[in-house]
Amino acid sequence: MARDLLVLIELAPPSLARLEAAGFTLHLALTAQERAQAIRTLGPKVQGVLTNGSTGLAAAEIEALPNLGIICAQGAGYEQIDLPAARARGIQVSHGPGTNDESVADHAMALLMALVRGIVQADAAVRHGLWRQSRQPQPLLSRKNLGILGLGNIGQQIARRGAGGFAMAVAYHSRRPRPDSTLQYFPTPQALAAWADFLIVATPGGAGTLHLVDAAVLQALGPEGYLVNIARGSVVDSSALAQALGQRQIAGAALDVVEGEPEVPSSLLGLDNLILTPHIAGRSPEAVNATLHLVIDNLEAFFAGRPLLTPVPEQVQPG
Known part of the structure; x- marks a missing residue:
């Protein structure tokens, strides 16, 4: 046959x-x-x-x-x-x-660590002979506030890594509170972002989450806040993100997914406070x-x- x-x-x-x-x-x-x-x-x-x-x-x-x-x-x-x-x-x-949850959660935390600690920028500086000039203090991850958009299988894996490995306070937003979760729930993405030091996007894609992270959410995250997206590019408004990064309205972002991938919006490519990976979170x-x-x-x-x-x-x- x-x-x-x-x-x-x-x-x-x-x-x-x-x-x-x-x-x-x-x-x-x-x-x-x-x-x-x-x-x-x-x-x-x-x-x-x-x-x-x-x-x-x-x-x-x-x-x-x-x-x-x-x-x-x-x-x-x-x-x-x-x-x-x-x-x-x-x-x-x-x-x-369930087939790649652990891999995606690992990658989310890897992106967060690289972003907050300035790993990519420090590596580039050292390779260009700028050892002394690149030794600025970088924020801790430990004991910070981790907000997760979407508490499905991957979101729960990220929560466990944040709470267990880094003693973070973890909270989340989803369509409705999960009755099986003891984590703090915020009724809107904007409220979660205002509370969080780090915001990780782990929602499904589709019309229901289109531009869930918009200019208002990024403004709430604030100039010391960091964004990581390992979900779908459509969840984050690329134009709003480019503006927020360029004007230092948020401290930085790391994206494994972008709108229109594999093409990357040109407004993102020249930003020095952005890390990009080519949708590889689940590819262990x-x-x-x-x-x-x-x-x-x-x-x-x-x-x-x-x-x-x-x-x-x-x-x-x-x-």
Whole structure:
């Protein structure tokens, strides 16, 4: 039985080899042009699509694949997949919750430490012979206030690292208070930012969290506050952030995700109080292996007529 899989996201050669070894015929389409051409030319051959939350799959693309039966989102997010269009056709949708939580939380703390302690700037200064000039005091992380936007699996992992490793006071904002959490809850992002020394964004993406971190939140965070985003680029208003950083309305920011990635807004590129990484928080070898394993398990379940292991929930809530 043919099992043709349209792959819309970049995968390392070992991951592609594992998918092929599992019996899938792969069709890679990584750019917008390749994607449009693949959907147009392959059409009825495609039975499955492998994507992720930020790459997604639009309603028109779903409509152009008449034999599509499953959409697999690698990783937890699925915000750019048109779920109503998929469900109207009876197409199953899976995702990968829990596969990269630890990796993303580790990266969030690594970014926070590098940002607050000025690691990137100090490294560059030393390499340019500016040892003495780069020895300014940098803030402590320990015993500071850590605010987390979004207390899902990743947010909880970050909270544990902050409270346990750095004795931070930790508080959060989400759509509603979590009854299972003893952490302090703030009813708005702005209120949380006003309390926090460090604000880490760990929400889902999508319309419900679009520009949740706006100019008002950044102003509340203040000139001694730091922002880290390991969620989705759309959650932070890039224009407002560029202005806040450029005018020193906040002390600094570290972003693993940006609006419109992989293109980075030009307004961010020249800022010396900003650290950028290329959406790699969840790309530890352990996380990549776990994520791909779950993708293959969900695909195998679908083609064998069994229930998916991790279907996207029927009732999707905004972040």
